[in-house]
Amino acid sequence: MLEFSSEAAAYEAFVTQHSDGLPVVLPTPERVERMLTGTREHPDDVVGLVYPSGNEATVRDVAVNAVMAGAEPRQLRLILAVLDAVLDERFNINGIQSTTHCAYPLVIVSGPLAFESGLSAGNNVLGNGLRGNLSVGRAVRLVLTNVGGGRPGETDMAVQGTSAKISFCVAERLDTGCFPSLAERQGGDASETSVTIMAADGPITVSDHRSATPERLLTNVADTLRHMGSLNAAAPGPAALLLAPQHARVIARAGWTVADIQRFLFETARNPLRRLHQGGEWDPVEPLYSIARFGDANDPDTLVPVLATPESLLVAVTGGDTGGFSAVVTSWPASMVLHRFVAHDGSYSKPARERIPA
Amino acid sequence: MIVVHDPRGGRVAASPTLAARPPSLAGLRLGILDNGKEKADALLRRTAELLERDGASLTFARKPSFSRVAPPEAIDALKMCDIVVTGLGG
Numbered sequence: 001m002l003e004f005s006s007e008a009a010a011y012e013a014f015v016t017q018h019s020d021g022l023p024v025v026l027p028t029p030e031r032v033e034r035m036l037t038g039t040r041e042h043p044d045d046v047v048g049l050v051y052p053s054g055n056e057a058t059v060r061d062v063a064v065n066a067v068m069a070g071a072e073p074r075q076l077r078l079i080l081a082v083l084d085a086v087l088d089e090r091f092n093i094n095g096i097q098s099t100t101h102c103a104y105p106l107v108i109v110s111g112p113l114a115f116e117s118g119l120s121a122g123n124n125v126l127g128n129g130l131r132g133n134l135s136v137g138r139a140v141r142l143v144l145t146n147v148g149g150g151r152p153g154e155t156d157m158a159v160q161g162t163s164a165k166i167s168f169c170v171a172e173r174l175d176t177g178c179f180p181s182l183a184e185r186q187g188g189d190a191s192e193t194s195v196t197i198m199a200a201d202g203p204i205t206v207s208d209h210r211s212a213t214p215e216r217l218l219t220n221v222a223d224t225l226r227h228m229g230s231l232n233a234a235a236p237g238p239a240a241l242l243l244a245p246q247h248a249r250v251i252a253r254a255g256w257t258v259a260d261i262q263r264f265l266f267e268t269a270r271n272p273l274r275r276l277h278q279g280g281e282w283d284p285v286e287p288l289y290s291i292a293r294f295g296d297a298n299d300p301d302t303l304v305p306v307l308a309t310p311e312s313l314l315v316a317v318t319g320g321d322t323g324g325f326s327a328v329v330t331s332w333p334a335s336m337v338l339h340r341f342v343a344h345d346g347s348y349s350k351p352a353r354e355r356i357p358a
Numbered sequence: 359m360i361v362v363h364d365p366r367g368g369r370v371a372a373s374p375t376l377a378a379r380p381p382s383l384a385g386l387r388l389g390i391l392d393n394g395k396e397k398a399d400a401l402l403r404r405t406a407e408l409l410e411r412d413g414a415s416l417t418f419a420r421k422p423s424f425s426r427v428a429p430p431e432a433i434d435a436l437k438m439c440d441i442v443v444t445g446l447g448g
Contacts, residue, residue, distance in 0.1 A: 001361050001362065001363060001364060002361070002362050002363070002364050003359060003360070003361050004359070004360050004362070005359060006359075006360065007360050009360075010360050010362055014362075014365075018365045018366070026360070026362050027362050027363040027365060028360070028361070028362055028363075029361065029362075029363065032363050049371075050367075053370075053371060054371035055366065055367050055369065055370050055371050056367060056368075056369040056371075057367055058367065058368065058369070060363075060368075061365070061367040061368070064363040064364075064365050065365050068365060092425070092426060094427060095425040095426055095427075099425060142365065146365035146366050146367070147365070147366055147367045149366075332425075333425070334423055334425030334426050
């Protein structure tokens with residue numbers, strides 16, 4: 001506990017020393033106790049070690065930072081599940097926190113618990129005004145800052161960062177009828193909710209109000225995905241396509257599935273070696289992968305994908321019904337996409353294939 | 359007066375401390391950790407050359423990815439050293 005002579009003094013100390021730069025709600029014992037009603041996990045349970053500091057984050061520590069972020073108790077279960085994945089060694093939060101790149105966890109919440117927890121998948125889903133989305137993303141940010149010690153210019157060496165580092169959390173639309181939800185595609189049923197994380201660049205908008213076929217629309221998406229400034233161009237990896245409902249309908253009406261989208265973009269979001277020689281991060285001396293997987297390494301027309309596999313593309317329908325604007329999110333390569341299922345009672349679990357049999 | 363929770367958490371990892379500066383390099387084992395970024399090896403190898411002139415013996419380790427922690431075998435090799443120098447390329 002910290003003691004201050006006045007609320008004003010506490011507020012000043014928190015905003016200057018324990019914040020993402022924005023005002024925070026002071027984590028009084030009463031507020032933290034109320035936040036902890038949002039989970040059945042024990043307050044002293046350890047969620048994980050947060051690097052670069054290596055300090056432990058307990059459920060209570062997460063609740064404290066969730067209060068500061070402006071979150072509601074019903075959002076704590078999502079925040080805890082996201083952090084369980086973020087602090088998984090394979091996600092490499094140490095690298096993400098300290099890299100010169102702008103990487104930050106993109107969070108996709110898929111399933112009914114998103115809406116029961118006050119999140120939104122509607123208009124401006126990546127922008128301002130949606131308290132639930134922003135609070136979940138920001139609570140993760142504050143745990144990384146306060147428990148993990150990620151401080152700009154000291155341990156966080158991001159050259160420019162991205163505004164997505166303050167909060168980067170979307171819910172998936174479940175009402176368009178276009179495709180099974182991401183949680184269902186991960187092996188859950190329609191009543192289950194998952195949180196999925198990817199070490200991400202900031203989002204890039206894909207505008208398209210003219211395409212009436214999946215091929216035309218996704219050719220536009222492919223061109224955005226393969227841009228030379230992304231590290232995906234130098235090392236095939238994961239990426240996310242946050243599909244506007246209007247775009248999803250164009251694709252679904254033609255009978256295409258998510259697997260069709262993934263396959264099409266794996267095949268078309270590619271750069272010829274001649275282009276990779278012209279610019280970007282691709283290293284012809286020490287490439288980060290074997291060109292031979294994709295063709296003749298000496299042929300300038302050999303096409304190199306930006307996705308490691310078709311399944312490396314996360315696809316989620318999200319946003320309002322007011323137009324044709326999707327978003328492409330490319331990734332930071334020294335990490336991996338992870339997800340967790342979240343139960344109504346606030347418990348969370350790894351996907352079935354990661355669970356150790358009893 | 360107001361009491362609030364400390365957002366940094368209760369259980370804090372021990373902070374690493376820097377070893378005392380050795381008075382001489384003669385006979386010491388010098389470890390170099392190259393973080394794997396561009397030109398880090400050029401800078402560090404030149405540094406090592408200068409330090410070897412002062413009598414240190416060299417162990418050189420390189421991170422295969424500058425975005426990840428050093429592999430256990432590199433850490434094990436550096437544990438055997440008396441002093442370790444590292445630096446960023448890029």
